[in-house]
Amino acid sequence: MKTIKEINEKIKKGQAVVVTAEEIIDIVEKKGAKQAAHEVDVVTTGTFGPMCSSGAYFNIGHSRPRIKFGGGSCKLNDVPAYCGFAAVDVYLGASVMPDDDPHNKVYPGEFKYGGAHVIQELVAGKDIRLEAHAYGTDCYPRKKLDTLINIRDLNEAVLFNIRNAYQNYNVAVNLSDRTIYTYMGMVKPNLGNANYCSAGQLSPLLNDPYYKTIGIGTRIFLGGGIGYVAWQGTQHNPGIRRSANGVPSVPGGTLAVIGDLKQMRPQWLVGTSMLGYGVTLIVGIGVPIPLLDEEITRSVAVRDEEIFTQVVDYSLDYPQMVSNSLGEVSYAQLKSGTITVRGRQVPTGNLSSYSKAREIAQELKSWISRGDFFLAEPVAALPGADSGYTFKPLKERPTGEVR
Amino acid sequence: MVSKRIVLHFPHRLGDQPIVYKLAKEYNLEFNILKAYITPQEEGLMVMELRGSEDQYNRGIVYLESCGVKIQPLSQDVIRNESKCTDCGVCVTICPTGALAVDLKSRKVHFYDDKCIACEACVKICPPRAMEVNF
Numbered sequence: 121m122k123t124i125k126e127i128n129e130k131i132k133k134g135q136a137v138v139v140t141a142e143e144i145i146d147i148v149e150k151k152g153a154k155q156a157a158h159e160v161d162v163v164t165t166g167t168f169g170p171m172c173s174s175g176a177y178f179n180i181g182h183s184r185p186r187i188k189f190g191g192g193s194c195k196l197n198d199v200p201a202y203c204g205f206a207a208v209d210v211y212l213g214a215s216v217m218p219d220d221d222p223h224n225k226v227y228p229g230e231f232k233y234g235g236a237h238v239i240q241e242l243v244a245g246k247d248i249r250l251e252a253h254a255y256g257t258d259c260y261p262r263k264k265l266d267t268l269i270n271i272r273d274l275n276e277a278v279l280f281n282i283r284n285a286y287q288n289y290n291v292a293v294n295l296s297d298r299t300i301y302t303y304m305g306m307v308k309p310n311l312g313n314a315n316y317c318s319a320g321q322l323s324p325l326l327n328d329p330y331y332k333t334i335g336i337g338t339r340i341f342l343g344g345g346i347g348y349v350a351w352q353g354t355q356h357n358p359g360i361r362r363s364a365n366g367v368p369s370v371p372g373g374t375l376a377v378i379g380d381l382k383q384m385r386p387q388w389l390v391g392t393s394m395l396g397y398g399v400t401l402i403v404g405i406g407v408p409i410p411l412l413d414e415e416i417t418r419s420v421a422v423r424d425e426e427i428f429t430q431v432v433d434y435s436l437d438y439p440q441m442v443s444n445s446l447g448e449v450s451y452a453q454l455k456s457g458t459i460t461v462r463g464r465q466v467p468t469g470n471l472s473s474y475s476k477a478r479e480i481a482q483e484l485k486s487w488i489s490r491g492d493f494f495l496a497e498p499v500a501a502l503p504g505a506d507s508g509y510t511f512k513p514l515k516e517r518p519t520g521e522v523r
Numbered sequence: 524m525v526s527k528r529i530v531l532h533f534p535h536r537l538g539d540q541p542i543v544y545k546l547a548k549e550y551n552l553e554f555n556i557l558k559a560y561i562t563p564q565e566e567g568l569m570v571m572e573l574r575g576s577e578d579q580y581n582r583g584i585v586y587l588e589s590c591g592v593k594i595q596p597l598s599q600d601v602i603r604n605e606s607k608c609t610d611c612g613v614c615v616t617i618c619p620t621g622a623l624a625v626d627l628k629s630r631k632v633h634f635y636d637d638k639c640i641a642c643e644a645c646v647k648i649c650p651p652r653a654m655e656v657n658f
Contacts, residue, residue, distance in 0.1 A: 168609065170650060230647060305613045306648045313616035390609060392650040402609060402650065457615075457625070469616040471650070473609045474630040 124497045127161045127410050131491055136161045138488045140481035141322045141409075141420055148421035157417040162488055162495065165324040165420075166341070166406040166480030169317050169472030170392055172303065173283035173354060174214040174401040176239050176381050179275040180250065182208055183267075187252060188260035194252035196238045196269075203252070207260060211280075212238060214401035228301040228396025236401035237391030239279075242271045243343070244386040277381040279343055279389070283353035285405050287325030287372035288429055291316045291449060291468075293461055296435035301396020305471055307434055314431065314459055314466045319477035320424045320451035324407035325373050327420045329366040330505055331358070333409050335498025340377065341406030341484045344388035346493065347379025349407075352502045357511035366419065366505075369428040369448060373502060377405065388480070404476065406484040410495055424451035431461050441513060526574040528557070528597035528640070531587065533567030542590055543569070550583040551575055557640045570597060570641050598636040600657055601643075607653035608632065614645045614654070 130136040148156045189203035201212040217234035252265040292304035292315045304315045338349040353374025388404030430445040437444045449459045487493035503509035546552045552575035559569040610631045614623045622638035645654045
């Protein structure tokens, strides 16, 4: 048994033993969980995939004379941002796009530029054009603003993603006879391909299936900088079906994360265009897991062969909210390049970069080994498997039924 | 024998001449047209695989050039912008020739440009749009 405080003491002295969630697998296999828990202090995880529920907020600074965006409108590089706050606070969602984007009018839409691209360009230090319109008040008389802004001049620039790092995800296939364009990529007809999206054995929440160490306040690698777990992510669903090892075999927990955008790097926050679907942000996240006991050590030693997920039809079942699995496959099968669905060999593609997830886990490992990153004790736990916290569908009600 | 994938740019004045026919007839070259179109400015573009003896292949190329056809090897026309590629691997099931493939150990995506037929299927489905075509 160890505590986070003790591990931080070791990090300070440069004595902490840190390995990645891949490297721990062999260590536990050779030495057993008990010995590994004794020898290793921290395991680092990583994931690098499209995460649509991401965004960033900024405080632009006050112009002379003053302007109040709240109640008005503003755009960053022609991409509308939300400004229903006070004077110069703005939130930019990753998936928003310019008003004149043709969307899917020319099908499948290309979605070349949107909020995620603006975020990546800001992080890269590029100037961004800000246009704002306001109604004007006695204290904020100005009605129009058109200026270049740069991240270095902003008061705050904070990445605040309300749902990231899904604990497991579906494999998308297409049973229909036409190509479909989804957030899981282009899926070819008649089981032409199968797309999945997880770092599997490297993914943060798959290594801590019961959220024993990852909680509110956990310090993480976020977009190349330092961030924190702010809350459970939206759609957090801890009470789902789990394998004997505790790992969910359907989408489970999620994280809301926050961090200083000014520290982040454009290689770990990538603006992305999903053909026929929309704009999204690829986010790099790495979470350190302290090996406090033997049980946690067994959890982080989970391997792709032991993590299962469901194959789901995205032509009919997913859009129509029909809960139906075409079969269960492991990440080892998915990573082999083909899975078998309904007796057919289906080639697989990953939307989440495993090699980048590995780089993130390695980078976080080197931060901790160098003494540049300390573990944070969670201040509250995420809702757990027995909490009763669930992810409910919408119950639509006739509007005349006002209570 | 040589077999090469090349891109031919036809100036508009050649639009009504049977150039490719001559490659087969006069130089005994096998051709497999992978892509062909004429732009609104009436410049022709053709991507083809050309196969034959080395001597006849070279003479065929000289013939094409003498007609005013501009020739580029295909590998120069479809490139991967390495700074944009995230090695996710969603392209590998879309590529019909296996020119994009995941290395099972490094989990990085390799682009074998000698296998590419410039179908451009990867271009728009690449999430960070790392595949670039420069015809």
